[in-house]
Amino acid sequence: MSAVAAARSILTQLHELMASRISAQGKLNQVVDIIGEALNSEVCSIYLLRDGMLELFATRGLEQAAVHVTKLGVGEGLTGTIAANIETLNLAEAAAHPEFQYRPETGEEKFHSFAGVPIVRRQRAIGVLTVQHVEPRRYEEVEIEALQTVAMVLAELIQNAGLVDDEHPGSLSSNHTGQEVLDGLQLVKGLALGQAVFHQPRINIEQTVAEDVEAERQRVYLAFDKMREQIDQMTGQAEFGVGGEHEEVLQTYKMFAYDEGWSRRINEAIDSGLTAEAAIERVQQRTRMRMREIDDPLLADRMHDLEDLANRLLRIVSGQLGTAASVGLRGDSILIAKNLGPAELLEYDKRRLKGVVLEEGSLTSHVVIVARAMGIPVLGRVRNARGLIREGDTLLLDGDFSKLTVRPSQGVLDAFEARFVRNRERQAAYAKLRDVEPFTRDGQRIQVMMNAGLRDDIPMLSLTGADGIGLFRTEFQFLVSAALPARDRQTRLYRDVLDAAGTKPVIFRTVDIGGDKQLPYLSNEYGREDENPAMGWRALRLALEREGLLKVQARSLLEAAGGKALNVMFPMVSEPWEFEAAKAVFEKQIVYLKTLKRKLPEAINYGVMLEVPSLAEMLDQLIPQLSFISIGTNDLTQFLFAADRANPKLAERYDWLSPAILRFLARVVQATAGHRVELGVCGEMGGRRLEALALIGLGMRRLSITPAAVGPIKELVRQIDTAQIGAAMSRWLANPPPDMRAALSDWAVQQGIEID
Template sequence: MLAAAAARSILTQLHELMASRMHAQGKLNQVVDIIGEALHSEVCSIYLLREGMLELYATRGLNQSAVHVTRMGVGEGLTGTIARNVETLNLAHAAAHPEFQYREETGEEKFHSFAGVPIVRRERAIGVLTVQHLDPRRYEDVEIEALQTVAMVLAEMIQNAGLVDDEDMDGQSVAHSGQELLTGLTLVKGLARGQAVFHQPRITIEQTVAEDIEAERQRVYLAFDKMREQIEHMSNQAEFGVDGEHEQVIETYKMFAYDEGWSRRINEAIDSGLTAEAAIERVQQRTRMRMREIDDPLLADRMHDLEDLANRLLRIVSGQLGTAASLGLHGDAILIAKNLGPAELLEYDRRRLKGVILEEGSPTAHVVIVARAMGVPVLGRVRNARALIREGDDVLLDATRATLVVRPLSDAIEAFDMRFARSQERQAEYAKMRDVEPITRDGQRIQVMMNAGLRDDTPMLSLTGADGIGLFRTEFQFLVSAALPARDRQMRLYRDVLEAAGDKPVIFRTVDIGGDKSLPYLRNETSREDENPAMGWRALRLALEREALLKVQARALIEAAGGRTLNVMFPMVSEPWEFDAVRQVFETQLTFLKGQKRKLPEAIRYGVMMEVPALAEMLDHLLPKLSFMSIGTNDLTQFLFAADRSNPKLAERYDWLSPAIFRFLQRIVETSRDYPIDLGVCGEMGGRRLEALALIGLGIRRLSITPAAVGPIKELVCKIDTQEIGEAMRGWLAYPPANMRETLQRWAEERNIDVD
């Protein structure tokens, strides 16, 4: 008998049985008879997980007195092994298996052959379906496939009847029930605790048995067509993938999307009587079981790609295309995703979104920039996160240490809570610094400003007591928009930010897009075709070519700052002529608006980001034209070391506390002293206490950092004597120590300055 025919025969009878008014126990008693007769098997039994134990719930062929009496733990005996591993067993001689256990009350000693399949719900075994035979023989593949199909329908029946405890239905006591420690790459530091929520929730299949097989087949055909369209569209998406890996991923997706074997297996599952959704899930279950047996990492990765594609197909055929954001969060949540875009992240409720875990992700990804601004810790490159973490699992996220604990035990929770409490205590101490002026012990006033990029960031000015916004990243509005933001929309944002800041200064950086910050609606200009996008066609280079884009932004900034001082900064200036060109665009727009009788800024202060090392050689030509300059340490560092900071192999290789970097910065500081400009540092370096200590020692008097770092840096400033650290830095740079970081740490510890 063919697998589809065998399964269809059983499912037809089960469909009628499920529709009857018979009580659950009676239905299961009939189920084992139906399966036993269809497979010509002397024994058929159903075990269900209740209170953490597998309980014999119905049987044909074993002693009826053993029903509700025989119980075994997950992992105990053959049945427990199936539940623990979520795998199928097919044995000609059951007693020869190392996990075999004999239960006298069942009367099973006379049966030699044994086959069992897990009853799976939400990727977890909630029970086991077994068959046994007198003669020693392995069950045929078609019989096993029929059992697996029936087990899927049983899962629906069991759920609807409420036969399994709620905690077991959630799978907490079955597969993946123990504590697991996972590691990744720190993208945004921080601690968070919450329940795992999938960005694209798993689809719960409500109906497994088909009413009309041909209608189900047509639904799958249409879903395949739509999925293939999406994959083709992905090929043109600039943001898909990381560091050039997208081409390989897309090719793998295409291979599976057009694979006749995959679509044939789904069709065969429909032939057996399953709905389109159940057929896709049935094939997925088979894939997951194969994945557990694969030792080859490359092949396992490809199987994960197929899993992703199957989930996409399932969402299309079910019509459930929404994300967790559209459904709403119902408590403290740790979001799990393969990857995220910045606009997708902004859809979530900030009060409930506590952290993000990504299977991919890079330090320079758009979502990381936005998450840092939101104060949401992010851990990336967590391999197989969506396979190892389940919806609703408790998660302890320590993005600072690049670890997370899934389903933590009490000891792990206690340790995390202590660390979290210490962190909260320190944050409370830092919050007290809000109204404290950051003045060093020898009377030097250090400006501590904050970085921002969203309208919602501005309340942090008053909460942190920052001196102003030292960097407002105007590209955020471009990154989270589906189309190029219109001038009026840009102007409203800039005006709102200025009004929220009050008398505190705001430095607007003109749009820094292109390279690794590609925009789909400017694909030709911002696509990641550069072999090294960080040094590619981006920022000011792109803006000067797309002069219309720059003109619109210039006019929006000038109009927004009417009656105020406008501080505008240009990114990635490599030579003085680039500054002259972009300043001329602003001056032309200023003249135009003056002719239109518009209200103009009281003054415009022009500045640049010092991030391209070549500019340091031309400062004597550029500085007389500037009001201020901000050293962008993130890009400057990678350019100095020729090390892509998005490459995980290089992320930790080069230290910010390097004599090479400090000597370069020292030269900029000394050159700038001859000109009346405001010099500062803008970037992560200024928000780290040890690095900030060194920067102040070099003569930096303005730091622009993340809002979360404002309190800690203010507290640090009040402990520093600038003359003392300045003298120490000059000595170390003249005769560099073997390890600058350790030398600085020892110096700080000797003076009771906490630099952790």
């Protein structure tokens, strides 16, 4: 029997049962019999969430005396694990699972196989539906799908009968009336002040079983047509100009809207007997369960795009089109959502939308790329934001320090508004330095370059007056694409960047993927299987193995730079042979392009990222082959300390002003002295004023930093005497003070150098 036929057989019987006048308990008692017989399963049980515990409410096959007696905590045993994780379990031998717990009163010791699905209502588990069998076997996929469909219908019956806890965990209580400060993850920097507005994309589904399958199918067809029309219109009206990464994001989003596989799965759910709304939600429940199993953040972000589209489709098919975007924003607003798709963000009035707060979200998500292009600050990973914030609350979004202040006191509000004023004043002061070359007080020219990765970052080159792009992260184009970017697309991007930069240099770093930057369209031979992905199969290691990937990028860069200088940098080089192998890929492409009589770069400069400490021991062998070296302080520091920079418990140990790091950097400076190789630092360290002061004291003369830091660092450079800070650093490195950060701060204050 197919999943559709099995589910339809059960739903037909459930439809009649739900229309009957027997009690809710009586209905559940019959439900377990219907499911057990349809799936030929000896045990079928329903557990419901009551008083915070999962209570056995009905069973076929277990001891009847255990009903309303057996209770499990959420997260306890196999059933509790299903509820806690909102996941499906399918086990041939239940006792072999680490969370297995034996309850003697149920008489389940003779049953080996076990399968269970969560009963979900409004994205929380309100119960669990389980089946068991004497013989050890995994249930067929068609049986699991039938259970998941039935669980959805049960959710309606259970909720309407008032059998489960009504209060949503984390719901807003009357205690939340004063000021609160919530932490989050900085996704897009900036400050925002506005009133809380809830995006509210969810639709409550009141009827799950279809009366007329063909009528439901027609409703879905019409909804798909309308949704696709909306997406087409939106992609044609994006107000960012032509060719930005946001455009690629929307094209990827559009691809999901036209995905035949997604519409087919919804139609199959309708065939099983569900209404159009229930079918869309049924498919999305499966998607959400898959998302919880995905460690790859990029693939999870793509799933969020599908969630956004499903919400849109639900609103269309149900006729409930009232999101905050369609109603309209009445004043300066900060949008609150669990997550948000790029198309949903584009629907809002850009004049009144001042910021976005997400309970989820990640740096690589599509909505973040679009928000950055719109200039809207975004704070993500704000836990229980929708539970702690009321509609209309005054919010202060501090994207610079990753904080959200809810219902601020008047004093805090005044201080925040004063920061707004100071920010504007400081930005105006930095703007005056745009065309000023950064010389120190004793006449040393410091190159202040910027990091970039998106086509939309390039205008910042002229706005900030940076000396060039010291790090162009080519992998960003790969991260926002639904498939491996074609050679002509890569070439077009690199050519646009070089044209926009004009006479200013651009250093292209070859693709740095793997680790925390996974690509869903490449096989998972790397990264996800590494115990420590940051130190695993990533960056140049991966590119050398997949020579086709590097070969296409090499040709794209060479063709894009025809008639200009090309600066190429290889990431995560740990030994000289890796650099030589990567350079050989480029040299082969040069020979090939010559046979095609293509215009080649007038000069090619090769460099490396020094991130792996082992490379420092081999610089004498490598320097003669290099034009430049860029020290990647983010990865270098975690490798030196063996401290994962993403682990908050290790944050205090991850200090760039540690004497160990500064001594290491000083050795690299000494190793390159007297050689015709440019040495610089690219990364967050160079964009912080106190750290930049230390780097200049060590002898660094080139910093590549985030565009927002260019103005502050140019201002700092003009206050420094390199001879004085150089002498102070030499003393401290020879005899480190107990607190290097404090010592450097005190010295800067004494010299009249602003370090904040």
